[in-house]
Amino acid sequence: MTEVSIEQLTKDYGQGPAVDGISVRIAEGEFISLLGPSGCGKTTTLKMIAGFEDATRGAIRFDGRDVVHVPVEKRDIGMVFQNYALFPHMTVERNLAFGLEMRKIPKTEIRDRIAKVLDMVQLTGYAERYPRQLSGGQQQRVALARALVIEPKILLLDEPLANLDAKLREEMRVFIRDLQRRVGITTVYVTHDQAEAMTMSDRVVVMFGGRIAQIGAPSDIYERPANLEVAEFVGQVNIVRGKVVNSIVSTPLGDVPVVGHYADGADITLALRPEAVELLPVTAGVAGVPAKVLSSYYSGSLVDYRLELANGTIVNVQTFPRTRFRDGETVLVHAPADRFWPLGSVA
Amino acid sequence: MSKPFFTVYCLVIYAFLLAPILVVVGASFNAGAFLTFPPQGLSFRWYGVFFNNEVFMRAIRTSLWIAAVTTVISGIIGTMAAIFYVQHSGKLKETVRIAMLAPLLLPEVLTAISLLFFVYSIGVGTQTMVGMIVGHVLITLPFVFINVSASMESYDPAWSMAAQSLGAGRFTRFRRIMLPLIKPGVIGGCLFAFIISFDIFTISFMLKNVGTSTLPIQLFDYLRTNFTPEAAAVSTCSIVLTLVVVVVSEKVLGLRIHRF
Numbered sequence: 354m355t356e357v358s359i360e361q362l363t364k365d366y367g368q369g370p371a372v373d374g375i376s377v378r379i380a381e382g383e384f385i386s387l388l389g390p391s392g393c394g395k396t397t398t399l400k401m402i403a404g405f406e407d408a409t410r411g412a413i414r415f416d417g418r419d420v421v422h423v424p425v426e427k428r429d430i431g432m433v434f435q436n437y438a439l440f441p442h443m444t445v446e447r448n449l450a451f452g453l454e455m456r457k458i459p460k461t462e463i464r465d466r467i468a469k470v471l472d473m474v475q476l477t478g479y480a481e482r483y484p485r486q487l488s489g490g491q492q493q494r495v496a497l498a499r500a501l502v503i504e505p506k507i508l509l510l511d512e513p514l515a516n517l518d519a520k521l522r523e524e525m526r527v528f529i530r531d532l533q534r535r536v537g538i539t540t541v542y543v544t545h546d547q548a549e550a551m552t553m554s555d556r557v558v559v560m561f562g563g564r565i566a567q568i569g570a571p572s573d574i575y576e577r578p579a580n581l582e583v584a585e586f587v588g589q590v591n592i593v594r595g596k597v598v599n600s601i602v603s604t605p606l607g608d609v610p611v612v613g614h615y616a617d618g619a620d621i622t623l624a625l626r627p628e629a630v631e632l633l634p635v636t637a638g639v640a641g642v643p644a645k646v647l648s649s650y651y652s653g654s655l656v657d658y659r660l661e662l663a664n665g666t667i668v669n670v671q672t673f674p675r676t677r678f679r680d681g682e683t684v685l686v687h688a689p690a691d692r693f694w695p696l697g698s699v700a
Numbered sequence: 701m702s703k704p705f706f707t708v709y710c711l712v713i714y715a716f717l718l719a720p721i722l723v724v725v726g727a728s729f730n731a732g733a734f735l736t737f738p739p740q741g742l743s744f745r746w747y748g749v750f751f752n753n754e755v756f757m758r759a760i761r762t763s764l765w766i767a768a769v770t771t772v773i774s775g776i777i778g779t780m781a782a783i784f785y786v787q788h789s790g791k792l793k794e795t796v797r798i799a800m801l802a803p804l805l806l807p808e809v810l811t812a813i814s815l816l817f818f819v820y821s822i823g824v825g826t827q828t829m830v831g832m833i834v835g836h837v838l839i840t841l842p843f844v845f846i847n848v849s850a851s852m853e854s855y856d857p858a859w860s861m862a863a864q865s866l867g868a869g870r871f872t873r874f875r876r877i878m879l880p881l882i883k884p885g886v887i888g889g890c891l892f893a894f895i896i897s898f899d900i901f902t903i904s905f906m907l908k909n910v911g912t913s914t915l916p917i918q919l920f921d922y923l924r925t926n927f928t929p930e931a932a933a934v935s936t937c938s939i940v941l942t943l944v945v946v947v948v949s950e951k952v953l954g955l956r957i958h959r960f
């Protein structure tokens with residue numbers, strides 16, 4: 354197992370840095386995701402770790418050894434590409450054997466290791482097939498097996514699920530995560546899909562404009578986003594602005610006490626996740642802010658409401674469909690004060 | 701266009717294209733002393749004359765040898781150029797393409813005369829085959845380039861990257877991944893190069909050494925003074941030879957296009 358340490362990594366193609374001095378330490382056996390919109394530098398970062406792109410500045414260390422000047426083929430990485438990049442003129446077996454042959458592994462051992470890895474990805478019996486004879490999900494698993502069979506130092510995945518349909522994508526998330534845990538390999542996973550990053554990763558690196566916006570466990574990123582950009586990129590969010598008076602922010606959804614060093618009169622932005630808000634029917638004796646239901650979207654396990662407060666503020670709420678409210682109906686909105694998360698001063 | 705009409709249309713086109721060849725083949729079996737069609741009686745007489753004609757046999761050997769050398773050189777340079785063109789030329793892509801196709805755009809006779817001046821001005825001259833082969837390579841290069849770049853367009857660079865991530869160096873990546881996948885284009889291009897080189901007249905005529913000649917030149921020379929069916933026999937043999945090259949390459953090397 355390998356610890357990967359990235360220090361002040363920068364890539365500049367000549368028109369401003371695509372990756373701008375990022376540093377992150379990936380622990381042995383950790384599953385880390387690089388998450389961000391397209392053009393944020395996540396793929397460039399992955400390519401630099403793999404060696405397909407030269408770093409303009411900075412260091413990439415595998416177990417303390419700087420590999421910046423080591424060519425891809427000597428870096429001992431396993432990589433899974435977005436379109437799998439299986440060799441179309443080779444059977445599954447030949448595809449899997451390729452990396453082992455490059456390492457001059459004896460024939461008998463190659464056979465054993467291929468059998469083992471095929472079992473691991475549940476494709477025993479598919480050795481003689483050509484990639485074009487496999488489904489997307491199967492090709493995906495062959496690509497994983499090909500990357501893992503060489504027992505590389507680290508596993509790199511570049512949006513590997515982007516080409517699969519929604520149901521298969523969810524299955525593969527679990528499959529890859531379980532496999533990674535079993536093998537215990539240090540893994541870097543690039544995605545623009547926040548749900549993928551959250552469900553699979555030990556830690557998520559959120560990137561914007563070539564810089565790291567936040568590094569943290571999925572729950573940190575979601576519940577305690579570092580800034581407005583992160584909050585909005587990772588799931589839905591209601592943004593509430595207000596002024597701090599005596600460590601309390603008055604918002605249309607009630608007063609929120611804020612802890613920390615906020616001066617009186619400071620403008621502050623609060624994030625409130627839609628599922629943190631409760632909706633209650635208007636009955637006597639129940640506390641809450643009245644709001645009108647503008648629209649609702651039923652998606653089976655959940656319902657998304659769009660509400661309007663008396664002062665015109667729009668609030669998005671997500672609830673279980675146990676109690677349904679009709680469009681136009683007035684409801685009471687209850688947002689627990691401890692579910693607001695301060696995002697710092699108004700940008 | 702209705703289907704029966706289209707079929708007839710195709711047949712007529714084929715007939716138009718192939719009739720002259722059939723006439724030549726037919727005329728070669730002439731028993732008489734003149735090149736006529738329909739042949740006057742059937743015989744292999746003129747084949748016998750041809751095979752015993754040392755001048756023609758030497759010309760065929762020269763042509764085959766030049767075509768083989770040309771194919772190898774053109775195949776290597778054209779393939780390298782096509783790979784560069786598709787994967788690395790970037791903004792220069794259009795310029796590279798035009799430069800590679802230039803020999804096709806210029807009249808062959810101009811290329812031939814320029815080359816003749818060139819080989820003498822650099823002191824190479826026409827005493828060796830060098831000038832002639834350079835000329836043949838120049839003319840055949842675009843055909844290799846076009847065929848290989850067509851194959852390269854459907855080559856996914858991620859295949860090379862995947863091989864590299866698995867530990868394959870530059871040469872191994874080419875030999876085990878890229879070459880097998882662009883093989884139909886390379887072989888197709890080389891076949892073109894071979895057949896066209898075998899057929900080139902103008903360049904060979906300008907750049908040949910005194911005393912050596914290729915088959916097309918020899919045939920032309922012969923027809924100036926003779927009008928026997930031997931010329932048809934020679935032509936038929938070169939048609940058969942060309943077909944043999946195509947069929948053998950297909951069987952041995954595999955022109956089968958990989959479908960994904």
